[in-house]
Amino acid sequence: MLELNSVGLWLIFPLLSLALYLPPSCLLASTESWEPRARAAFEAGQLEVAQRLAEEALTDPATVGAAHELLGRIALQKRRSEEAVSHFQAASAKGRLSQEVEKDWATALLNLGKYREACELMENSLSRDSSQVDLRYRLAGSYLAQGKYQEAWPHLEEAYRRGLRHAGVLLQLARTRFAVGQDDRAAELLESVSQETSSPDLLWEIGKLLFERLLYPQALFPLRKAWEQKPGSYEVGMYLALSHYLIKQYGESERVLAAIQAGPTPPLDYCILLGSVYARLGRWEQAQRELEKAIRQSPDRADGYLNLGLFYLERGDSKRSMEMLEKGSKVMVKGTKLLYSMRDRDSCDGLAPPQASNNQDSARGEFYGKLARALQHTEQRSSALGVYLLALSVDNSAAAAYAGIGHICWELDSPVVARSFLQRGLELHPNNPDLHFSLGLLFQSLGQIDESIKHYRKAIELQEPNAPALHWTQLGTAQLAGSKQMEIDAEGSFRRALERDPGFAQAHYELGKLYFQRKDFERAEQSFENAVRYDPLLLRAYYQYGLMCIRHGKSEKGRALLDTFNRKRALHASNEQGMSLSSPVSSPVFP
Structure with missing residues (x-):
């Protein structure tokens, strides 16, 4: 027996030795065989x-990283983003950080906000x-979701440069x-795409984007192309008709409105726009009918009352105007x-300003003053002027109305009338x-x-310590126009403006001009750079x-900047004669 056992031991020992000296790849073969099967099941x-x-593979240190990676992808498929993030973090800690893992990990994080x-x-x-x-495109979209346009911008530019040209990229880049x-x-990009594409949906989106940026003439081309492919479309037609209206092409606007398939009961916006177009064409009865409709x-909507009130x-x-405007004020949203x-x-x-102070309905006067300011903000001077005069008819001590009329008449090159209203206002409201x-x-x-310096200083004194940056800046420009000795005072005024509002572009610009004049080029460059950064439209x-x-x-x-100036000037020059709306399809928007 002893010999037999010895022989048995000698036979077993080589087998054990062979196992101990097998290469590692052979040892891992059994432990790794789970992964192809698990991935096949996942796919x-x-x-x-x-x-x-994958959960069984968590028990083996050699495969735990791969197991966490797959479990993370499974959790993501099951919409368990928190669990997915936990697994991806564990996989990363074990050295499993492939591009695939990073993309899925990022998706899980985005799902969690x-x-x-x-x-x-x-x-x-x-x-x-x-x-x-x-x-890169997904990263840009994530920055845009946070409102971080500066961070998104280079990634969208690079994605576009590398050939990613689908509609989402083009619109987001613009x-x-x-x-x-x-x-x-942005306008050059959209113009180029408008020339090349035949997609009515993309053309409409381009037209809307240009419209939203107040580039109404530029919006016409893509909207016309979309309209040609979708004749009668209410959405496309309304944007096209409104673009024509806002640049005072009233005949073209009417032709588009006539072709819109608005149905037996046209929507409110359609009636208001058509009535407004008829009025500008001098067809007063038709205008009134549409606005009354x-x-x-x-x-229950304020829109109809307010527009008919202006009509x-x-x-x-004036009597019927105030009746409509005040009815609208009660349902305004x-x-x-x-x-x-x-x-x-x-x-x-x-x-001429009223001389007697016998009408003092301050509540109604305040309403008309606010409405007039909203109209003035959108450069509808005639409408604003008429409403300011209504304010004075119900409250002829309304300071806002005197200031608004004075400013509008100054802009209309009627300085004598402007001065009469402003001085009358100051007689009633010296402070x-x-x-x-x-x-x-x-x-x-x-x-x-x-x-001018005396009145600017008084305006600032009455508002200190919260005088607007604009008032300080305007004081500085007047000081520069005075004696040479006031140059230092002007610089101080511009600096006070920036203390009040560090991002006030006009103050940076005026400082840049002052330093340029002094040949202090480094400080001039810094000031001009801040001016165009804070207000890219300060041409x-x-x-x-x-x-x-x-x-x-x-x-x-310098040549690049002058070229930018010329391009921007050409882009915005065509809009100077039209209305300026602060938001798409509505002007003004009330709180």
């Missing part, structure tokens, strides 16, 4: 089978492999260029649309800062610098900035 949609295999962490993860992945165009002040390049169809005001029926625009006035000739500021503007435009800042760079020996940069 086939057999999530429970894949999950069971954890944009910052997701963006960091995608940025890290792109730093290792910048060719991931789809990931929106982002607008947001970062590259409005000329709007009220009958939507008696009556233009027709000289956010988003109320005021499209009707009265005929432009050339001057304020014939206007009203808006009246002093408006009178300062008037005196400065007339070259009466000392008087004269690009011009002065470009001249300064050329004078300072930076010719290439």
Whole structure:
């Protein structure tokens, strides 16, 4: 027996030795055999089978990383994002951080609203492999969801450069260029796409985007192309008709409205726009019928009453105008649309402020004053002027009305009338800062610098320590127009404006001009750079900035800035004669 056992031991020992010296790949073969089966199950949609295999692999240190990776993907498929993130973190800790893992991990974080962490993860992945165009586009979208246009912009530009040209990229890139002040390049992109595409949906989106940016003439081409492919479309037709209306192409607007398939009971917006177009064409009876129809169809909406009120005001029926406007005020909500625009006035000739103070209904006067300011903000001066006069008819001590009329008449080059309203307002309200500021503007435009400085200072004094940056800046411009000794005072005024509002572009611009004049090129460059950064539409800042760079020996940069100035000026020049709306399809929007 002893010999037999010895032989048995000698036979067994080589087998044990062989096992001890097998290469590692052979040892791992059995432990890794789960992964292909689990992945196949996952791809086939057999999530429970894949999950069971992966959970079994968690017990082996050699496969725990791969198991967490697959479990994370399974959890993501089951919409368990929190669980997925936990598994992806564990997989990463075990060295399993592939592009596939990073993309899924980022998706889970985005599902949880954890944009910052997701963006960091995608940025890290792109730093290792910048060719991931789809990931770059997703990263840009994540930044846009947070309102971070500056961060999204370079990624969208790079995705576009690398050939990603679907509609989502094009529209997001254009929106982002607008947001970062590259409005000329945004418009060029949209124009190029409009020329090439035949998709009516994309053309409509392009037209809407240009409309929203107040580029009404530029919106016409894509909207016309979309209209040709979808004739009668209410959505496309309304944007096209309104674009024509806002640049005073009333005949074209009427033709589009006539072709819109508005149905037997046209919507409220359609009736108001058609009535407004008829009025501008001088077809007063038809205009009145459409605006009255709007009220009958939507008696609980303020839109019809307010637009009809402006119609009556233009027709000289103040009593019915106030009746409609005040009815509208009772049902006014956010988003109320005021499209009707009265005929432009050339001057304020014939206007004079009331001398007696016998009407003092302050509540009604305040309502009309607020409505007039909203109209004035959208550059509907004639409508605003008429409503300010209504304010004075019910409260002839209304300070806002005197200030508003004075400012509008100054803009209409009627300085005598402007001065009469402003001075009458100050007789009633000697401590009203808006009246002093408006009178300062008037005196400065007339070259009466000392008087303008006096009123600017009074306006500031009455509001300190919260005087607006605009008032300080305007004081500085008047000081610069005065004696040479006031240059230091002007610089101080501009700096006070920036203390009040560090992002006030006009103050940066005025400082840049002052430093440029002194040949202090470095500080001038910094100020001009801030001006165009804070207000990309401050066109004269690009011009002065470009001249300064050329004078300072930076010719290439200077020429680029002057080229930007010319492109932006050409882009916005065509809008100067039209109405300026602050939001799409509604002007103004009331709180």
